[in-house]
Amino acid sequence: MSSAVTTIAPPKELHLRADMTIATRNRWAMADLADGMHLWRLAWALGWLDIRLRYRGSMLGPFWLTISTGVMVAALGVLYSTLFKIELKEYLPFLALSQVLWGFLAALVSEACGVFTDAEGVIRSVRMPFFVFSMRGLIRNAIVLGHNIVVIVVVFAIFRMWPHPGSLMALPGLLLWAIDALALTLLLGGFCARFRDIQPIVNSIMQIAFFMTPVIWKPNQLSASGIANLAFNPFYDLLEIVRGPILGSDIAVTTWIGACVYSVALCAISWAFFVRARGRIAFWV
Amino acid sequence: MTSRALIEVKNLSVLFPLYHGSSRSLKKMVVAAASGRLAQDQQQRVVVRALTDINVHLESGDRLGLVGSNGAGKTTLLRVLAGIYEPVLGSLRVRGSLNALLDPNLGMNMELTGRENILLRGLYNGLPRSALPRLEEDVAEFAELSDFLDLPVRIYSAGMVVRLGFALATAIKPQILLMDEWFLAGDAVFMEKARMRLEEMVRGADILVLSSHQNEIVRQWCSRVLWLDQGKVLADGPADEVLNRYTGSIPHHPADALV
Ligand SMILES: Nc1ncnc2c1ncn2[C@@H]1O[C@H](COP(=O)(O)OP(=O)(O)OP(=O)(O)O)[C@@H](O)[C@H]1O
Ligand SMILES: [Mg+2]
Numbered sequence: 001m002s003s004a005v006t007t008i009a010p011p012k013e014l015h016l017r018a019d020m021t022i023a024t025r026n027r028w029a030m031a032d033l034a035d036g037m038h039l040w041r042l043a044w045a046l047g048w049l050d051i052r053l054r055y056r057g058s059m060l061g062p063f064w065l066t067i068s069t070g071v072m073v074a075a076l077g078v079l080y081s082t083l084f085k086i087e088l089k090e091y092l093p094f095l096a097l098s099q100v101l102w103g104f105l106a107a108l109v110s111e112a113c114g115v116f117t118d119a120e121g122v123i124r125s126v127r128m129p130f131f132v133f134s135m136r137g138l139i140r141n142a143i144v145l146g147h148n149i150v151v152i153v154v155v156f157a158i159f160r161m162w163p164h165p166g167s168l169m170a171l172p173g174l175l176l177w178a179i180d181a182l183a184l185t186l187l188l189g190g191f192c193a194r195f196r197d198i199q200p201i202v203n204s205i206m207q208i209a210f211f212m213t214p215v216i217w218k219p220n221q222l223s224a225s226g227i228a229n230l231a232f233n234p235f236y237d238l239l240e241i242v243r244g245p246i247l248g249s250d251i252a253v254t255t256w257i258g259a260c261v262y263s264v265a266l267c268a269i270s271w272a273f274f275v276r277a278r279g280r281i282a283f284w285v
Numbered sequence: 286m287t288s289r290a291l292i293e294v295k296n297l298s299v300l301f302p303l304y305h306g307s308s309r310s311l312k313k314m315v316v317a318a319a320s321g322r323l324a325q326d327q328q329q330r331v332v333v334r335a336l337t338d339i340n341v342h343l344e345s346g347d348r349l350g351l352v353g354s355n356g357a358g359k360t361t362l363l364r365v366l367a368g369i370y371e372p373v374l375g376s377l378r379v380r381g382s383l384n385a386l387l388d389p390n391l392g393m394n395m396e397l398t399g400r401e402n403i404l405l406r407g408l409y410n411g412l413p414r415s416a417l418p419r420l421e422e423d424v425a426e427f428a429e430l431s432d433f434l435d436l437p438v439r440i441y442s443a444g445m446v447v448r449l450g451f452a453l454a455t456a457i458k459p460q461i462l463l464m465d466e467w468f469l470a471g472d473a474v475f476m477e478k479a480r481m482r483l484e485e486m487v488r489g490a491d492i493l494v495l496s497s498h499q500n501e502i503v504r505q506w507c508s509r510v511l512w513l514d515q516g517k518v519l520a521d522g523p524a525d526e527v528l529n530r531y532t533g534s535i536p537h538h539p540a541d542a543l544v
Contacts, residue, residue, distance in 0.1 A: 122391065123369070
């Protein structure tokens with residue numbers, strides 16, 4: 001018979017109880033992460049698929065984003081360098097880098113809310129590690145970031161700013177971003193599935209954070225007390241650990257400490273939530 | 286096959302709190318209707334009792350049919366067995382590889398080509414890279430889409446989508462096979478071929494759990510039947526015995542008329 005079915009499903013073992021202890025729930029949450037990482041090729045394929053679908057039928061595809069980011073950086077750069085009375089040569093590379101990095105952070109936080117609800121159909125028809133959808137969200141936004149890096153490269157080339165070895169210090173920062181992004185998608189993804197009115201709140205918070213964080217303005221434009229207050233802005237510390245090394249500016253040890261403290265707090269909250277909520281997400285989406 | 290397949294469900298209940306509706310007006314409705322199905326949990330939320338105190342023990346060789354009227358809880362029970370809805374009360378133990386045919390278009394994407402969809406399904410199932418060419422060949426052969434396989438599913442006819450969905454769903458051979466009723470739809474010529482493939486898969490599985498409104502299919506494929514009503518087990522026993530009682534109790538079964 002030609003229709004012989006030969007592909008065999010991988011074996012599984014499942015033992016679920018309603019009254020699981022926290023230790024057991026913790027084990028299930030860890031298993032979710034481990035199984036999810038095992039399916040990294042699926043997460044990768046889904047991340048790319050999201051990008052392809054978003055730009056389907058358009059000739060330039062995701063490079064439309066590069067172009068719009070480029071135009072925005074150029075326009076804002078000319079405007080704000082005169083407003084702030086900073087030389088274009090000094091301001092534009094800063095703005096290009098900040099704008100692209102912030103674009104990544106803002107989109108990631110906003111899309112974190114939908115990682116599970118967007119995958120409702122799959123979640124309801126097959127048991128699948130939730131971590132896969134977290135990775136998918138991160139990968140999708142990393143791909144967009146990859147396209148936008150072109151803007152940074154072009155601006156830096158125009159102003160003859162060449163990469164220096166110190167830029168490599170941005171890599172640990174990016175790694176921390178990836179970990180935070182996964183923690184945040186697990187937390188916000190679950191939370192927004194349960195409470196549907198969180199998404200608009202998150203969007204307004206990001207809007208406010210954009211103005212409160214030195215993205216288009218420079219921290220040294222602030223008074224001393226203003227700079228001191230920046231320590232309470234998690235976005236500032238996190239942005240600075242990646243932006244600082246690339247621009248070649250020194251970053252204070254306190255910035256790194258701040259970034260780590262905020263990240264540990266985020267991961268702890270996210271994990272505590274995920275351990276409890278994992279078994280309920282399928283009911284919420 | 287490494288170990289023997291097993292399904293063990295003990296005192297299982299599943300409640301759906303109604304999260305996203307307006308629960309205040311629903312509470313009024315509950316008081317008014319006083320239906321046994323809606324209730325409140327400890328946190329005073331309105332909940333639907335989808336399953337109440339279910340006990341099932343299945344071992345290799347068991348073929349269980351689920352019958353019951355619309356909303357009896359058949360699909361919900363299949364989702365619980367698949368590990369999608371975790372028990373709200375009670376426990377669930379499943380041993381063996383599992384394939385749940387719940388959604389005919391699981392993970393299928395209309396913008397991708399047939400071939401890309403096949404590979405994506407392979408990834409969903411966590412198959413190793415080495416298993417993908419075999420999967421592709423198998424699905425392509427069964428779905429008979431020939432040149433269309435390299436075109437986006439968006440431009441397929443409805444029947445072609447059904448064929449691809451069916452071929453994908455039945456391409457992976459499990460120890461435990463869970464089937465909801467959707468697979469019984471399709472045109473006549475394809476149905477015959479599909480039936481053959483399904484029967485082969487059913488024969489190959491150690492445990493089958495099938496939900497259907499078509500009693501003849503249940504009688505043909507299942508040795509044991511679980512009759513659900515309002516989320517509770519009304520009867521559990523040999524297929525003929527339970528089915529006779531079931532059809533006897535509801536002479537004009539509305540769902541039968543629909544099929
Ligand atoms: N996600 C959900 N949220 C709230 N209630 C739900 C949900 N899913 C199912 N239910 C409820 O659970 C009950 C059982 O539904 P289920 O889909 O299991 O029935 P079924 O036996 O498969 O019915 P059918 O024969 O119509 O397919 C129904 O009352 C339904 O309203
Ligand atoms: Mg159903």
